[in-house]
Structures are given as C-alpha cells and as structure tokens.
Amino acid sequence: MNMLKYICVLCTVFLISCTGTYEKNQAKMDELYGCKKPGENLSKEKYKACLAKERAGGETLFDLEGNLNDLIRGKDNVVYQYAVNPYLWRAAIEITNIYPLKIADSQGGYIQTEWINNTEDNSIRCLIKIQISSKELITTGVSSNFLCENKVNETWSSDNIDYVEEEKQITLKILEVAGTLEKANS
Amino acid sequence: MKKILLAISAISAAMFSTAANADISVSGSANAVYVDAEGNSQGHVGGTISFSMSTTTDGGVTISTGGQITNDPDAAGGAGNASGMTALTFAFANGSITVADDVAVPAGTGLVGELVGHADSNQVTHTNDVALTTDDGSGISASTSIGDMTLAGTYFYDGGHNNNIDGGTTTGAGASLTIPLGDMSLVVSSSSVDANGTEDSSTGGALTMTAGGGTLSLGIETTSGDTAATEGEAYSVAYSTTLGGASVAVGYTGFDANSNTSQKTDVTVSQSIGGGASIFAEYSNLSGAGAVASSQTLGEGVVAVGTSVSF
Numbered sequence: 001m002n003m004l005k006y007i008c009v010l011c012t013v014f015l016i017s018c019t020g021t022y023e024k025n026q027a028k029m030d031e032l033y034g035c036k037k038p039g040e041n042l043s044k045e046k047y048k049a050c051l052a053k054e055r056a057g058g059e060t061l062f063d064l065e066g067n068l069n070d071l072i073r074g075k076d077n078v079v080y081q082y083a084v085n086p087y088l089w090r091a092a093i094e095i096t097n098i099y100p101l102k103i104a105d106s107q108g109g110y111i112q113t114e115w116i117n118n119t120e121d122n123s124i125r126c127l128i129k130i131q132i133s134s135k136e137l138i139t140t141g142v143s144s145n146f147l148c149e150n151k152v153n154e155t156w157s158s159d160n161i162d163y164v165e166e167e168k169q170i171t172l173k174i175l176e177v178a179g180t181l182e183k184a185n186s
Numbered sequence: 187m188k189k190i191l192l193a194i195s196a197i198s199a200a201m202f203s204t205a206a207n208a209d210i211s212v213s214g215s216a217n218a219v220y221v222d223a224e225g226n227s228q229g230h231v232g233g234t235i236s237f238s239m240s241t242t243t244d245g246g247v248t249i250s251t252g253g254q255i256t257n258d259p260d261a262a263g264g265a266g267n268a269s270g271m272t273a274l275t276f277a278f279a280n281g282s283i284t285v286a287d288d289v290a291v292p293a294g295t296g297l298v299g300e301l302v303g304h305a306d307s308n309q310v311t312h313t314n315d316v317a318l319t320t321d322d323g324s325g326i327s328a329s330t331s332i333g334d335m336t337l338a339g340t341y342f343y344d345g346g347h348n349n350n351i352d353g354g355t356t357t358g359a360g361a362s363l364t365i366p367l368g369d370m371s372l373v374v375s376s377s378s379v380d381a382n383g384t385e386d387s388s389t390g391g392a393l394t395m396t397a398g399g400g401t402l403s404l405g406i407e408t409t410s411g412d413t414a415a416t417e418g419e420a421y422s423v424a425y426s427t428t429l430g431g432a433s434v435a436v437g438y439t440g441f442d443a444n445s446n447t448s449q450k451t452d453v454t455v456s457q458s459i460g461g462g463a464s465i466f467a468e469y470s471n472l473s474g475a476g477a478v479a480s481s482q483t484l485g486e487g488v489v490a491v492g493t494s495v496s497f
Contacts, residue, residue, distance in 0.1 A: 021331045021333060021334060022278075022279065022280050022281050022282075022329075022330060022331040022336075023279075025331045025334060025335075025336045025364075026336070028366070029336065029364060029371075032371055032394060032401075033371075033394070036298075038292065038295065038336070038338060038362045038364045038373045038375070039292065039327075039329045039336065039338030039362055039364075041289070041290035041291070041292055041293075041321075041322070041327075041340070047303065048217075048303045048304075049215050049234050049236065049254075051303045051494075052215040052217060052303075052464070052494035052495070052496055053215065053462075053496045055433065055456040055458065055464040055466055055494060136462075138211070139209055139211055164246055168242065172209075
C-alpha cells in the first residue's frame with residue numbers, strides 16, 4: 001500500500017509540475033553532486049565509470065603535447081591551442097557564414113549573428129546564438145538559441161516563442177558538419 | 187502568428203536541408219589499478235565501452251537508452267559481459283520517466299563519506315552495515331521539478347530483475363527530495379522494500395554546502411525493519427577540495443547498528459593529466475566491533491593506486 005502511495009503522489013506531482021525548471025535543476029545537481037546525484041542511484045559499475053570521467057575532467061597537471069612541442073621546435077614557435085573543439089567551431093562558422101556575424105569569439109566558443117530580417121515581412125527579425133562549450137567533439141558540446149522579435153508600432157519586442165525545433169536543427173547540423181570535418185582530417 | 191512561423195520555417199529550411207533526429211554516441215573508459223589489502227595485492231585492468239542512443243519525437247519528448255560492454259574494470263579476472271539495453275528513459279520539459287530492469291530506490295543518501303571506487307576490494311565486511319539487502323529491480327522511476335526542488339521516485343516490482351510485473355517476490359518503493367537552501371543543498375529520501383515478507387525501510391538525509399574553498403557534506407542514514415543485522419543508524423561526513431590541480435576528498439562514516447559500532451574512513455586523491463586521463467590514489471579503512479576480523483585475503487585497510495582513462 002505504501003508503494004501505491006508513493007506512485008500516486010509522484011504521478012500527481014509530475015502531472016501538475018509545469019514550472020520548466022527541471023533542466024536547470026538537473027544541471028545544478030550535476031555540478032554539486034557529480035556521480036552521487038540524487039535520483040540517479042548508479043550501480044557500482046556505472047559509479048566507477050562516472051568517477052573515471054569526473055576525475056579525468058579536472059585541471060590538467062601538465063600539457064604533454066605543449067611541452068614536447070617546446071622541446072622539439074623550440075619555445076619561440078607559437079603553439080596554437082584551441083579553447084573549444086576546432087571541428088565544432090569550424091562547423092558553427094560554416095553554418096552561420098551566410099549571415100552577418102556580430103560576435104565570433106573563438107576563445108569563448110561563442111557566435112552571435114546580427115539580426116536576420118525577413119525580406120517578405122519587415123515586422124519580423126531573428127538571430128542565432130551558438131555556444132561551443134567543449135574541447136572534445138561530443139554531442140553536449142554545443143548549444144544553440146534561436147530568438148525572434150516582432151515590430152509593433154515601430155518598437156521591436158520579443159515574440160516569446162521557444163523555437164525548440166529550430167534550435168535542435170541548428171545543433172544537429174553543426175554536429176553533422178563537425179563529424180564530417182573530423183573524418184576528413186583523420 | 188502563422189506568418190511568423192512561416193518566416194522561421196523559411197529561415198531554418200534554407201539553412202538546414204537535412205536534419206537527423208536520432209543521436210548515437212559511443213564512449214569508453216579503461217583503468218589499470220594496483221590494489222593492496224594489507225598484503226593481498228592484485229591488479230584491476232579492464233574497461234567499459236558505453237553506447238548511448240537517443241531521439242526526440244515531434245512532440246519534444248526525448249527517448250534514450252544505452253548499453254555497455256564491460257571487461258573487469260574492478261576485479262582481477264578476465265570475464266567480460268554485456269549489459270544495459272534494458273531501460274528506456276522518456277524526458278519531458280518538466281521531468282523524466284524511466285522504465286527499466288534495474289531501477290534502484292534511493293537508499294544510502296546519508297552515507298556521504300563513502301568515496302572510494304577501488305579501495306573497497308578485498309576489504310573486510312561489517313555485520314552492521316546500514317543498508318537495504320536489496321535496493322533495485324525491474325521497475326519504473328521518475329523525477330520532476332517543483333520550483334527549485336527536485337522530486338524523484340522509484341518503484342520496483344521484481345527484485346529478481348526478471349520483469350515479473352505481478353509475480354515478483356521482492357518489491358520496493360522510495361522517493362527523494364532535493365531542496366536548495368541558499369548556498370546549501372538538502373537531500374532527504376525514504377525507501378521501503380518487501381523481500382518475500384521481510385520488510386525493511388531506509389531513511390536518509392544529506393546536507394551539502396561550500397566551506398573553506400571546498401565542499402562539506404553531512405549525512406545521516408537509518409534503517410529499520412525485520413532484518414536486525416542492519417537496523418540502526420550511520421552518521422557520515424565528507425569534505426572535498428582542490429590542492430593545486432588535484433582533487434582531494436576525505437570521508438568518515440560511523441555505523442551504529444545490530445548492537446555494534448564500526449567506522450569507515452575514505453581518502454581519495456586524483457589528478458587529471460589531460461586527454462581524458464587521470465591518476466589517482468585511494469585509501470579506505472573499516473574497523474570496529476562490527477567489522478569482521480582481517481584474514482589472509484581480507485584487510486581492514488586497503489590502498490589503491492592507478493590510472494583511469496575516459497575516451
């Protein structure tokens with residue numbers, strides 16, 4: 001009977017909970033608890049795999065590639081190191097190169113287009129924001145935002161629409177192009 | 187509104203002629219670890235390949251599953267196995283639901299001081315562990331957010347992992363609630379399991395906060411029910427911080443159950459060396475009246491030193 005109570009309470013809360021804070025809360029919990037995140041209840045095997053990834057993601061003791069380059073080529077040579085994954089970055093640039101860019105920060109991995117006006121309807125304009133957040137070519141290493149505004153009485157204001165599908169398409173296209181670029185270079 | 191949507195569709199269609207919905211990723215990890223339990227030494231050399239698959243429906247529901255091929259990442263043997271592919275997770279904007287062969291109730295929430303991943307091999311056991319004998323099985327779990335709080339619940343109907351929905355002899359249910367309290371975070375959980383008539387329950391809480399440049403966690407865990415050996419409580423504390431580039435964590439747990447006490451101290455140090463690799467050292471000591479005496483193969487103090495790599 002206790003189990004039924006648990007299920008009923010959970011289902012009720014799940015159905016009425018539309019606060020839209022789930023992803024944000026999950027991200028906070030990932031950061032705070034790591035492999036011991038409440039609700040995950042990982043098996044020992046999965047916990048160890050998680051622990052290995054967590055430990056590998058810390059601050060690096062030394063950069064072996066950089067040190068070897070210094071030894072072999074001499075310290076005067078410039079060693080370019082990407083702050084973000086170069087394939088994701090190049091893919092994002094390729095995807096947005098048909099639009100004027102307002103910001104293209106390769107170190108921060110951030111791209112923002114200028115407002116893109118609709119030639120058929122001057123009362124609508126949109127822009128794209130892309131954030132590359134990973135040095136590795138992973139699916140979670142890129143996120144996109146698609147924002148639009150409407151002009152009402154000569155004043156631009158947000159249309160308050162979530163363009164989830166468009167943002168997903170941008171992200172998937174970047175991942176697709178990045179994968180192609182990586183294959184071509186391997 | 188229709189015009190707006192048309193305009194957006196035109197923009198996105200011009201940019202993206204093809205778009206796949208499915209996402210399949212492969213990752214892996216491997217480790218080589220030297221483990222010493224007071225003279226009984228062994229090596230753990232192995233790894234895991236993990237496959238993650240997901241897709242998103244037209245309605246915005248993300249469905250995901252995954253599987254693993256594992257070969258002894260934490261034992262001195264050579265037998266591999268495949269696992270996973272027995273769970274489906276449906277993620278919505280306000281939560282997720284998982285149907286699986288191996289969902290677990292939230293037991294052990296308060297045991298924040300248990301930190302090691304390898305240095306518990308060949309360690310003596312204790313007769314007064316504060317834990318549920320079975321805490322997982324075939325079932326369903328769900329989580330959702332209520333404001334800044336996160337509620338998760340699990341019900342398993344077959345502790346034998348055979349997906350016997352109406353005939354499982356071991357069943358269990360539990361829920362956990364995570365509550366942000368300013369700079370702190372509180373987790374409380376409660377679970378109960380009925381193993382063929384033997385009923386046990388577990389209640390735990392953990393408070394995590396920043397302190398002195400690190401993270402301090404305080405926890406309490408209690409179990410009660412028909413199994414006398416695990417009836418009691420445990421108090422646990424952990425502190426983690428970084429020294430230079432290394433991550434350092436210390437944990438202590440005191441058990442008082444089955445009319446006995448025991449203490450477990452864990453220490454871990456890990457250092458990333460770039461490229462997804464890290465070197466680490468772990469130490470764990472379990473002692474007290476509730477701990478089984480050391481033998482030729484089992485020790486109270488266990489040391490593990492090794493490297494792990496994520497691909």
